[in-house]
Structure formats: structure tokens, C-alpha cells
Amino acid sequence: MMRSNAVGIQIFWWGEVILSMRVLLFTLPVLLHKWTVGSLSTSDVSDSFILVISLCACLYLFVGLLGVLGNRKWKLFHFIAAFTVFILSACFLYKLNAANSLVVTGYFVPSILAVISVILANVLKTNV
Numbered sequence: 001m002m003r004s005n006a007v008g009i010q011i012f013w014w015g016e017v018i019l020s021m022r023v024l025l026f027t028l029p030v031l032l033h034k035w036t037v038g039s040l041s042t043s044d045v046s047d048s049f050i051l052v053i054s055l056c057a058c059l060y061l062f063v064g065l066l067g068v069l070g071n072r073k074w075k076l077f078h079f080i081a082a083f084t085v086f087i088l089s090a091c092f093l094y095k096l097n098a099a100n101s102l103v104v105t106g107y108f109v110p111s112i113l114a115v116i117s118v119i120l121a122n123v124l125k126t127n128v
Helices: 007-037 045-068 074-098 105-127
Strands: none
Touching: 007 045, 007 105, 045 074, 045 105, 074 105
């Protein structure tokens, strides 16, 4: 059952759900294909990136669904998801540096989006 929350926070939660489902819609078929062919390797930077993005999308889908369904602990889970995304991004960047790969700014996107979404959630929750 959905609690009555502010419209802004409901839009935010639905945005998280839709965005994470869209990311999973594009990353899961790639992962399944690579896994069935046998070419999925965590030592490959592009495969690791797809795995990290899929995991982040799963976390934010979980958090968004908790918020939409009215769970009172959505804020705690949002902080946990943001911290996990930050740690995964840091580990991924360490792996990039260890492989002497050219660091592309697109690899920073999950970490930046996690920080922005936590700040937005706090602003919406305190102002509404």
C-alpha cells in the first residue's frame, strides 16, 4: 500500500525506478549474451563496467521500489546504495589505473549520480 507523500519525492522515486529499469533493460541482455557465449570476464574493463552499472541499477531499483511502496527506511537504504555505488566506482577506477587504461569521464557517472540523488533526496525530504 502506498503512503501519501509529497509529489516531488514520488516523482523522484518513480524516476529512480524507471531509470534503473531502463539501464537494466540494456545491460542485462549484454551480460546474458556474454555469459552464454562464455566471453564474460571480470578482468576485462568493459565487462567489469557493465557489471558495476547493472549492480548499481539493481540497488537503485530496490531503493526506488521501497520508496514507492511506502517503506519508512527508504532514506537509510538510499544512503547504503549511494555508499555502495561510491565504493564500486572507486574500486573500478583503481582497476582502470592498474590496467593502465585511459580514464574516461563516463566512468565517473555512477558515483556522481549517486551523490546528486542523495542530495536531492535530502532536499526534497526536508523541504517538503
